Amino acid sequence: MYRYTEFDQRMVDERVAQFRDQIARWQAGALSDDELRPLRLQNGLYIQRHAPMLRVAIPYGLLAAFQMRALARIARTWDRGYGHFSTRQNIQFNWIALEQAPDVLAALAAVQMHAIQTSGNCVRNITSDPYAGVAPDEAVDPRPYCELMRQWSTFHPEFSFLPRKFKIAFDASATEDRAATALHDLGFYLRRDAAGAVVADVLAGGGMGRTPVVGTIIRRALAWRHLPTYTEAVLRVYNRHGRRDNMYKARIKILVRALGAEAFAREVDAEFAFLEDGPGTATDAELARIAAGFAPPAYRDFSAAALGADAAALAAQGAAHPGFTRWMGRSVREHRVPGYAAVTLSLKRSGIAPGDADAGIMEALADLAERFSFGELRVTHEQNIVLADVARHDLFELWNAARALGLATPNIGLLTDMICCPGGDFCSLANAKSIPIAQAITDRFEDLDYQHDLGDLTLNISGCINSCGHHHVGNIGILGVDKQGAEFYQVTLGGVVGPDPERTAIGGVIGKAFAAEQIPDVVAAILDTYVALRAPEERFIETLQRVGPEPFRAAAYPQQDEARETENA
């Protein structure tokens, strides 16, 4: 993976020194709380329910084993021994004392990590496909482009005080969008044009939150070297014209909608005309320099005979261990190199909040990465961990090792592989708890046979309308709402992240909100409806799209009169 140059290292070191000085001035009373707030946010520090939360960037989800160990050490030394992998390829620590935050940032800088711009009204951590570089369906490895833009956006002097946060994602798969790109402020769909050159279809104005919007393509086939300058044009239009009078209307999606996507695109084009091919244009040499950091690891060149023997051994292991077969079916993905596979280790199991990992698990993950996957890990926006380069002949051994750690639950892409925000247990924004809901669903539907029979299904839970749990795009979405001080849960159906914006949809609310204890029954009623109505081989979302939400809604509200009170839900 990309390793810091001397210059990169100096940037993060100087950032630590700068923040140390800011904290010292705040402690001395020379900087007010209000003045410190944007500064600490741009260093990843929120004031949360219990203590400041530190959000650490894992750029495009890529993490070296030694970095994972450093995260474990931070959890042990400055936190309470665990962290939470978020839906934006970050890790969050919930118990960091503000006074000690500079030391934590220094510990991160020592392993080429940072918390720069993980919060605040600026360009946030850039996210991408956790299978980047190994996925067979990939048109181009997005990571060098992500890193190019990470560097471009770091401490950008013009765009540090935008109207609101700004999230960028890259997707380079023709068949799936594994970064929920269409739900970002700015999304780049990388592909190759007819001549083989790397170009991006550019999407703007997507987002979740209280006004969920699937973004719109505003530019087709942008040559990759224009990524920085075109982004500069987008951000300048947004910085100047985005609303600042109401934080709920300040995201770029509101501007794009107010102007209309075509008019917005024209504004951007007019701005871009001044920048195109200017000094900010990326160069082949710079891309090559960055891309060298993502050169493939030293894959072994397996002979056809060896590959055949591996396949036979896997078949025999599968025959002897049905659990291994099941895990192979859910957790192991195809790899572009023969003899290798990408493995997703599940952070979703009973008793653990989705995405949480304690220091011991982090270190064990680092060990597994070193033993089986060239010392690298990836964090997924579904809050799991990927070992992207596992030799197929190691899969059985990896399964055994992961099973011993509780990381081999074969539920990837299934009901209990829920996306879930920290919710009211930790987050001061939340209206309701989300972790206990996830726990109740996990416990109710722990039967793996049933989950496997249900097949591919996304169930996403957010504790408030900020939608960190991506409930808007869950096939089943659950949103915590506050009604007169009590916690209730609204259910949406039909959300889906498709391969492109046209096939991506926001879920629709099915009716009035439920009490927490009703949720497992409601989910059960929805699932029973699917099982009753599905055609052979039809996935949950396909049945839902074919028959519409009404039968599901009817099942969720057996008392019809209750279902009619939907307006105020």
Add this chain to the structure above:
Amino acid sequence: MPEQTHLIRIIDGAPRLVADPWQAVDSAAQWDELGSAPGASLLLPLVLAASQPERVRASHGPALGLLLAPNDDPAGAVPFLPHVALIGVQFPKFTDGRGYSSAVLLRARYGWKGELRALGEVLQDQLFALRRVGFDSFALSAGRDPQAALRAFAPFSGSYQGSVDQPLPAFARLASA
């Protein structure tokens, strides 16, 4: 008594504390009144200047400057550029980042070479970015320590991306070095 404000200007590449001769004008009447004073330096809101463009162009008495509000289009200042000695950009709150784009446009697109001043809520932690986008004059918020501000211009020894101060990104500079 209001707390003192300090003005910093970049002179020969270094930030220095300087006296501020500029007087803010907020109405046509005030312009009339102050405009007759010999040697006055008057900072006019862009909207006021735009309401009497001939007067700006014909002015031979006091030095004139333009003050842009965050939502003013810098293009509106272009006709006046040959006739003014200062352009100020107002930051009503330091978290309102529109003025950074105004500065970039004034410098990089409209060719303003004269003094470009940040006014309003101007705190030391903004100075690095303000200077990068082309400001060379900084009216610190009242009551702020000017010495600390003078030391706050270079928290970083370099920058990844180009801007007004250095149009080349780091990779292009390093490549040509």
